[in-house]
Amino acid sequence: MSPGPVAALGALLLQFPFDPVYLRSIVRVSLYVSCVAVALSTAVSVPFALLVAFTDFPGKRLLTSVVNTGMGFPSVVVGLVVLFAVSNQGPLGPLDLVFTTEAMIVSQFVLAAPPITAISLAAVSAVDDGVRDAARALGGTRLDVALVTVTEARYGIATAVLAGFGRAISEVGSVLIVGGNIVGSDGVSRTRTLTTAIQLEARQGRYETALLLGAVLVCLVLLVNAAVVRFGGGRVRR
Amino acid sequence: MILRTRGVSLAYGSESVLRDVSVGVDRGEVLAVIGPSGVGKTTLLGLLSLAVAPDRGTVELDGTDAWAAGESERLALRRRVGMVFQEASLFDASVARNVSYGLRVRRSWPERVRDGLRSLVGSPDAEAVDSAVREALDVVGLGDSLDRHAGSLSGGEARRVSFARALAYDPDVFLLDEPTSDLDPRNTAVVEDAVRRASQRGIGVVVASHDMHQAERVADRVAVMLDDGIAEVGPTERVFADPDDERTRKFVSGELVY
Numbered sequence: 438m439s440p441g442p443v444a445a446l447g448a449l450l451l452q453f454p455f456d457p458v459y460l461r462s463i464v465r466v467s468l469y470v471s472c473v474a475v476a477l478s479t480a481v482s483v484p485f486a487l488l489v490a491f492t493d494f495p496g497k498r499l500l501t502s503v504v505n506t507g508m509g510f511p512s513v514v515v516g517l518v519v520l521f522a523v524s525n526q527g528p529l530g531p532l533d534l535v536f537t538t539e540a541m542i543v544s545q546f547v548l549a550a551p552p553i554t555a556i557s558l559a560a561v562s563a564v565d566d567g568v569r570d571a572a573r574a575l576g577g578t579r580l581d582v583a584l585v586t587v588t589e590a591r592y593g594i595a596t597a598v599l600a601g602f603g604r605a606i607s608e609v610g611s612v613l614i615v616g617g618n619i620v621g622s623d624g625v626s627r628t629r630t631l632t633t634a635i636q637l638e639a640r641q642g643r644y645e646t647a648l649l650l651g652a653v654l655v656c657l658v659l660l661v662n663a664a665v666v667r668f669g670g671g672r673v674r675r
Numbered sequence: 676m677i678l679r680t681r682g683v684s685l686a687y688g689s690e691s692v693l694r695d696v697s698v699g700v701d702r703g704e705v706l707a708v709i710g711p712s713g714v715g716k717t718t719l720l721g722l723l724s725l726a727v728a729p730d731r732g733t734v735e736l737d738g739t740d741a742w743a744a745g746e747s748e749r750l751a752l753r754r755r756v757g758m759v760f761q762e763a764s765l766f767d768a769s770v771a772r773n774v775s776y777g778l779r780v781r782r783s784w785p786e787r788v789r790d791g792l793r794s795l796v797g798s799p800d801a802e803a804v805d806s807a808v809r810e811a812l813d814v815v816g817l818g819d820s821l822d823r824h825a826g827s828l829s830g831g832e833a834r835r836v837s838f839a840r841a842l843a844y845d846p847d848v849f850l851l852d853e854p855t856s857d858l859d860p861r862n863t864a865v866v867e868d869a870v871r872r873a874s875q876r877g878i879g880v881v882v883a884s885h886d887m888h889q890a891e892r893v894a895d896r897v898a899v900m901l902d903d904g905i906a907e908v909g910p911t912e913r914v915f916a917d918p919d920d921e922r923t924r925k926f927v928s929g930e931l932v933y
């Protein structure tokens with residue numbers, strides 16, 4: 438690999454072409470929207486995966502295929518649907534969410550939930566029935582058995598959360614549509630994320646700046662991955 | 676009788692496994708349920724553990740019909756029974772956490788949340804391990820293995836931990852499914868000794884086994900299961916020396932080959 442781009446990036450880092458307040462606000466919006474969306478998706482997806490894996494109910498097959506389809510759902514379409522939902526005519530219109538971080542959270546929730554559900558479902562389904570039976574035989578309630586199942590599937594669920602987070606934070610289509618890529622007159626991001634900032638810089642021909650933002654985004658993803666791996670797997674000695 | 680079935684029947688689909696079975700265990704007694712594999716011993720233990728409802732008949736713990744009781748009362752009854760499966764099926768955690776599981780689920784939620792948070796911030800220290808957990812592990816000869824991970828245990832050690840897991844919460848009745856199958860003589864001796872100790876403490880023990888010699892070593896009474904019912908129940912020595920039932924006689928003498 439030629440050292441050219443790396444050297445250019447290093448030089449750029451030194452001269453730092455951003456107002457730190459601006460850059461920090463973009464990072465904050467990105468992290469805030471993705472983390473809240475992923476937390477909400479996880480809170481819904483994991484119990485849902487348990488339900489699908491261990492109970493029978495009408496419409497289960499249909500729901501599972503909706504989830505699987507959802508994994509490949511184009512984010513711009515999700516953005517459009519959410520934009521319509523929060524617009525004046527939409528069902529969420531009265532909440533007045535157009536071009537807000539809340540609307541972005543809604544669309545990222547929709548995007549992150551299918552992969553988190555699908556991967557969690559595979560993880561909890563793989564938990565040994567004997568372990569679940571043991572939890573029950575040792576005096577566990579249904580909730581205790583569910584907790585044991587989640588604990589046993591924790592590495593898989595951590596992978597699911599990371600996949601959801603990766604989809605949310607690196608996604609540009611829907612946050613652009615529902616968030617509007619807004620920066621306030623004070624130079625602080627309202628709804629601009631790293632991804633929408635990157636596409637803006639790239640469109641205006643400032644490739645180095647775009648690249649630098651891209652590097653920040655990659656670092657963020659790596660950091661979050663490391664944190665989740667540490668949290669999910671660091672406490673258990675094998 | 677601390678735990679008994681009265682006229683229970685159970686079928687898997689159209690295949691009847693148990694038909695009109697009445698059997699029970701007293702406090703402080705070891706009952707061996709013997710019979711060829713596939714006869715329904717595990718199924719019978721499933722009924723006795725109150726995990727599975729019979730198609731017909733009742734299962735009573737201390738005189739209470741478990742399946743006539745409400746859900747929360749049945750949970751309370753279930754928690755007085757310790758069931759040890761043929762597979763160790765340990766949790767992916769330390770030996771101490773495995774053995775303390777039964778105690779933990781019996782605590783109140785505020786306590787459990789507090790303990791959970793505590794173990795998140797600090798490493799779980801030795802003091803926090805309940806004395807019941809230590810005692811249970813001592814009984815199976817693994818008192819020094821508290822901090823080992825379940826995945827690092829040998830097969831025999833894992834089976835002994837799964838035994839200790841049920842011992843720790845001091846049940847009134849113990850149900851053991853083939854407790855020593857695949858175990859070497861040393862592990863077998865540890866487990867059989869633990870069975871005797873449990874019964875001496877007043878626990879009623881039911882051991883399902885296809886091993887007649889094990890029944891002779893540990894049991895006060897044996898129930899011989901053949902086909903879909905109990906062919907004969909009685910004091911161990913008498914059943915082996917002088918069975919009433921013709922099929923039992925053939926089974927214990929090895930003439931009846933399944």
Ligand SMILES: Nc1ncnc2c1ncn2[C@@H]1O[C@H](COP(=O)(O)OP(=O)(O)O)[C@@H](O)[C@H]1O
Nearest residue numbers: 687688692710711712713714715716717718719
């Ligand atoms: N969950 C199940 N579904 C269908 N058939 C089963 C199930 N469990 C056991 N059986 C059948 O019931 C019979 C008794 O099984 P089991 O109670 O495991 O016998 P044992 O423990 O004496 O070997 C066997 O024929 C077995 O195939």
Ligand SMILES: [Mg+2]
Nearest residue numbers: 716717852853
């Ligand atoms: Mg069996």
